[in-house]
Amino acid sequence: MTAADLKKGEKAVITEVIYCDLQCKLLEMGCYCGKDIQMLFKAPFGDPIAFDIDGYTLGLRKEEALKLIVELK
Amino acid sequence: MSNSNNLDEQPIHIVLVGNPNTGKTTLFNTLTGQNQKVSNLPGTTIEEKKGFFIEDSTKVNITDLPGTYSLYPNGEDEQITTQFLLNHNANAIDAILFVADASNLERNLLLYTQIADLGIPTLIALNMLDMLEKKKIDIDVSQLSLSLQSLVNPINARSGKGISQLKLAILKSKMAVQRSFFAPTEEQNKLIAFNSETGTPYYKWQSFFSKFKSNELDNEYLTIFKEIVPFSDKTIADETSNRFNIIHEIVVESTLKKEFNKKSITQKIDSVLLHPIWGFLIFFGTLFVIFQSIFRLAEFPKSWIEALFTWLTISLKDTLPDNTFSQLLCDGILPGLAGVMVFLPQIIILFFILALLEDSGYMTRVSFITDRLMRKFGLNGKSVIPLIGSMACAIPSIMATRNIENKKDRLITILVTPLMSCSARLPVYTLLAGLLFIQNTSALIDLRGLLILAMYIIGFIVALLFAFIFKLILKQKQKSFFVLELPDYRLPKWRNIAITLKLKTKDFVFNAGKIILIVSVILWFLASHGPSEKFDAIATKYSTYNGVDKELKIQSEKLEASYAGMLGKSIEPAIQPLGYDWKIGIALITSFAAREVFVGTIATIYSVGNTDDKSVISGTLAKQTNAQTGEKTYGIAVVLSLLVFYAFAMQCISTLAVTYRETKSLKWPFVQFLYMSGFAYLMSLIVFQTLK
Numbered sequence A: 001m002t003a004a005d006l007k008k009g010e011k012a013v014i015t016e017v018i019y020c021d022l023q024c025k026l027l028e029m030g031c032y033c034g035k036d037i038q039m040l041f042k043a044p045f046g047d048p049i050a051f052d053i054d055g056y057t058l059g060l061r062k063e064e065a066l067k068l069i070v071e072l073k
Numbered sequence B: 001m002s003n004s005n006n007l008d009e010q011p012i013h014i015v016l017v018g019n020p021n022t023g024k025t026t027l028f029n030t031l032t033g034q035n036q037k038v039s040n041l042p043g044t045t046i047e048e049k050k051g052f053f054i055e056d057s058t059k060v061n062i063t064d065l066p067g068t069y070s071l072y073p074n075g076e077d078e079q080i081t082t083q084f085l086l087n088h089n090a091n092a093i094d095a096i097l098f099v100a101d102a103s104n105l106e107r108n109l110l111l112y113t114q115i116a117d118l119g120i121p122t123l124i125a126l127n128m129l130d131m132l133e134k135k136k137i138d139i140d141v142s143q144l145s146l147s148l149q150s151l152v153n154p155i156n157a158r159s160g161k162g163i164s165q166l167k168l169a170i171l172k173s174k175m176a177v178q179r180s181f182f183a184p185t186e187e188q189n190k191l192i193a194f195n196s197e198t199g200t201p202y203y204k205w206q207s208f209f210s211k212f213k214s215n216e217l218d219n220e221y222l223t224i225f226k227e228i229v230p231f232s233d234k235t236i237a238d239e240t241s242n243r244f245n246i247i248h249e250i251v252v253e254s255t256l257k258k259e260f261n262k263k264s265i266t267q268k269i270d271s272v273l274l275h276p277i278w279g280f281l282i283f284f285g286t287l288f289v290i291f292q293s294i295f296r297l298a299e300f301p302k303s304w305i306e307a308l309f310t311w312l313t314i315s316l317k318d319t320l321p322d323n324t325f326s327q328l329l330c331d332g333i334l335p336g337l338a339g340v341m342v343f344l345p346q347i348i349i350l351f352f353i354l355a356l357l358e359d360s361g362y363m364t365r366v367s368f369i370t371d372r373l374m375r376k377f378g379l380n381g382k383s384v385i386p387l388i389g390s391m392a393c394a395i396p397s398i399m400a401t402r403n404i405e406n407k408k409d410r411l412i413t414i415l416v417t418p419l420m421s422c423s424a425r426l427p428v429y430t431l432l433a434g435l436l437f438i439q440n441t442s443a444l445i446d447l448r449g450l451l452i453l454a455m456y457i458i459g460f461i462v463a464l465l466f467a468f469i470f471k472l473i474l475k476q477k478q479k480s481f482f483v484l485e486l487p488d489y490r491l492p493k494w495r496n497i498a499i500t501l502k503l504k505t506k507d508f509v510f511n512a513g514k515i516i517l518i519v520s521v522i523l524w525f526l527a528s529h530g531p532s533e534k535f536d537a538i539a540t541k542y543s544t545y546n547g548v549d550k551e552l553k554i555q556s557e558k559l560e561a562s563y564a565g566m567l568g569k570s571i572e573p574a575i576q577p578l579g580y581d582w583k584i585g586i587a588l589i590t591s592f593a594a595r596e597v598f599v600g601t602i603a604t605i606y607s608v609g610n611t612d613d614k615s616v617i618s619g620t621l622a623k624q625t626n627a628q629t630g631e632k633t634y635g636i637a638v639v640l641s642l643l644v645f646y647a648f649a650m651q652c653i654s655t656l657a658v659t660y661r662e663t664k665s666l667k668w669p670f671v672q673f674l675y676m677s678g679f680a681y682l683m684s685l686i687v688f689q690t691l692k
Helices: A023-028 B002-006 B024-032 B076-086 B102-116 B129-134 B141-148 B163-171 B186-194 B201-213 B219-254 B265-273 B278-319 B324-341 B344-360 B362-376 B381-389 B394-403 B407-419 B425-436 B447-473 B494-528 B532-541 B550-561 B563-578 B582-591 B597-608 B617-623 B636-648 B653-663 B667-691
Strands: A011-017 A036-042 A049-053 A056-060 A068-072 B012-018 B036-040 B047-055 B058-064 B095-101 B122-127 B137-139 B152-154 B255-257 B483-486
Touching (some): A011 A023, A023 B219, A056 B102, A056 B362, B012 B102, B012 B163, B076 B201, B102 B122, B102 B141, B122 B141, B141 B152, B141 B219, B201 B219, B219 B255, B265 B362, B278 B324, B278 B447, B324 B494, B324 B597, B344 B425, B381 B394, B381 B447, B394 B407, B394 B653, B407 B447, B407 B653, B407 B667, B425 B447, B425 B636, B447 B636, B447 B667, B494 B563, B550 B563, B563 B582, B582 B597, B636 B667
Parallel strands (some): B122 B152
Antiparallel strands (some): A011 A036, A049 A056, B036 B047
């Protein structure tokens, strides 16, 4: 599953960052393999989505969240 | 002050580097206090913040660089930081002060490891220890120093805790050395071997990479680089992953998480402020409160300023001999200045509220909830901050678009930002709104406030409309994305806000004041002088006339015959369809220096042709009638047509200049001027012709 599939409050671990234009940017923002991720809330109409990445809040568009492969904790 | 004259040591130059939202600006303010100024980076027009402090008779100069997450830039502001550090020799940097947010250490340390590898002496200031306690995380600072092999200084930039020790550490920062984290790949090594600059291997790699990105690489090197380019994204991704592996171990060694699951205060506030329904309602409620308070709160200081200028004008007229100088002062300069200075309270309140929203962390939430909507119009959630900031002034807002990574999103934001109603339009709107609605302080809702809110909303809607048009016209080269940190909510740091307000107010009073002063003097001259044969003819015409209104008639005929009158009359055919006469024409022409000049111009023009001592302009305007038709000059149709014209027309040379600077092309300011002014003319024409 991807981070975009997480339901509100669900916690997971990032297992892969799919290779794309944004791979570097996502890594720099702390989304790398092994990181804890929690879905916090969605903006109106479900996009963008806010995640807790190890203690800070990161907003990502849905298409960007699709690049993060996660495993439920 | 006497201190600076007998410093026994060479000054030290350090730069502040760190992620955004780490309290870097607060630390900068705490370190430098009032000793700071904003200037342009040498050779560019990019703003840089500089300051200094003196400790132990050594002067320490500090440059605050834009916050960035990595040395590989994603946007223009991040590029500034990378370029500045790569040119550290030319920029004479002695050391780097790296500001790290303790509550989010791993992500912060990524940039630290990159900077450490550049080989410039680096110190770490570990900030926000109070937030750390709330999040129930404990950091072993000495263990962290040991693992990073760099001096870590725990501080609290807000309370000032740890600052004196940090200052002492800065004095010795030149000697700092740190461990390396960079493990180059085979390809990177090949490139590094070719680079003959002096520096660490990572410095050489970064220097290569940035030259490649900005197309400055020599052909010889380009061939070598191209062998690696297909992998360059992967090279960087691998490098970043490697760094995080090392960082993760270090952080695990030196932190002890006590409790993680507890919902933080920020998350609790967000569940209300970002609620799909409440979120939007709160946002619009906030805007409503802003516009009401601009009027309610500003009322008192505004009336004091008005009273001051009236008193000044009357007492000067009484005491000074009636000569050219006193006429210039009382009819030219004072009404011009008064016309604009009365709006100072409103502008300060607006800047204050915007600084409050920005400083508390709410502004990024607005970006978050509006991204999807903005995307439809070819913009980005990050466009919202420039757009809202543009309610104060388009100039800093256009510069604030630098953090929009996508070039097309950024260009569109720059092009439409000046359509948002800025504080320079506020005096014009207020004056015109006063002509439509009589002031009624007992009413629950101030109608003028409501009208002006409507003007701001119309500006926003038109900005979206043109963004959409530009989205269809302009070609997309790069994928648009939105990766945004939502920082923790914080109580605003009053000192930061006070410093911002002071700088902005000073800027408004001196820069706007200067223009207004010059324009008032020129206008007064043009309005009170004219071809002498015409003036003589008027004098002869009335020499036998003995009515009570003799003086008044002479004055108004002289104004019409004056140079200003001729100027206004020359553009009258073009503006007559919009409902404007030649007097408004004069104000339109002078407004092209800056919009707020409209008010000063109108004040000057009407006080030249007016014997009334009243300095309240709207009262004078309401009484004006058209000489031919006897109708009110400022009827509803004319006032609305003027409102619309000022809302949309591009009448700010400084904005055009900043658009040129930021887009590095003459084409875009030209496009901006044409589409805005053309649209303004068209809309005013429609409004006047339908309502007249």
